Amino acid sequence: MESLKIATFNINGIRARRSNLLEWLEREQPDVVCLQELKAQDADFPIDDIRAAGYGAIWQGQKSWNGVAILAKGGDPLEIRRGLPGAPDDTHSRYLEAAAHGVIVACLYLPNGNPQPGPKFEYKLAWFQRFIEHAAGLFESGHPVVLAGDYNVVPTDEDIYNPRSWTKDALLQPESRECFERLLAQGWTDALRAKYPDERIYTFWDYFRQHWQKNSGLRIDHLLLSADLAPRLVDAGVDRWVRDQEHASDHAPTWITLRGEAAEKPSKPVKRSKARTAAKK
Structure with a gap:
């Protein structure tokens, strides 16, 4: 494989x-x-539609809200873990x-945390700490790792069209940003920002006040790379055309492309959790 394209999409x-998903995959x-x-x-x-599109998948759903999945072209991903350690009673x-x-x-899919202050914001910070x-x-394991998803954090004021409109929102609180900074301090590379250090790039435009039409967006979907993957970053971007589709999500797919070395198998065995490892049928 000459290159590897990894995407995250709320x-x-x-x-x-x-x-919308199937059109984007194709x-x-x-x-x-x-x-x-x-x-x-x-x-x-x-799953039948996704397999027909050429992808295998593992997923963990939830009625009416939350839910995450990983798709892989040409075969099922090999599950390692579902759910973070440290809170066995967390059902999200x-x-x-x-x-x-x-x-x-x-x-x-990091908790939103609104309204804040309050129990939802406390849950956001506690979940973030466990993550x-x-x-x-994961970083210390030496494996090539990508942390991809909706972090519900706007890292800096350069990642939002107008911070003054969101001063009370959990996505911009100093505590949320401090957690993101502590995560990066482990050595992870923020791929989109590394590729475009001086540009305003958004991944989310809410449905209110014509924010999409006015490009009043936020960057809250992130892909963080482990130390060995960061030098292999070739490109990164946001598929904005998906946000412009009828009945679109308020997020657009965010992606990176890695050089082919990233597609090699990890040199160390992966420690698998006791959680189910087979993809759902």
Whole structure:
């Protein structure tokens, strides 16, 4: 494989936007896809359509909200973990981890945290802390790893059209940004920002006040690369045309392309959790 394209896409309801997803897969042909906010139970995941498009998948659904999935072109991803360690009573479907095309891919849907202050914001920070702790182990493992998903964090004021309109939002709070900075401090590379250090690039435009038409966006979907993958970054971008489709998600797919060395199998064996490792049928 000469190159490897990995994408993250908050689909915002896979049943309502199944045709949007399938059109995007056919047109852009990513090798690995992380989906968030399925808003569907496991039985409602459109696995037959996805397999017909040439992809295998693992997923963890949830009725009406949350839900994550990892797709891989040409075969099923090898599941490593579902759910973060450290909170066995947490029933939210927000994290999947798998090996696909020689890379470990973590798919995450970080809590929104609104309204803040309050219990939802406290949950956001607690979840973020657990993710930071787990990510440290992934980084230190020596495997090629991508942390891809909807982080529900605007890292800096350069990642939003107008921070003054969002000063009370959980996505811009100092605590949220500090968590993101602590994650990067482990050594991860923010791929989109590394490729475009001086440009305003957005991945999310909400449905209000013609924010899409006015390009009033936020950058909250991120792909972070481990130390060995960062030098292999070739390109990165946002498939804005998907946001312009009828019945579109308020997010657009965000992607990276890696040089072919990233497609080699990890040199160390992957420690697999006790969670199910077979893709759902």
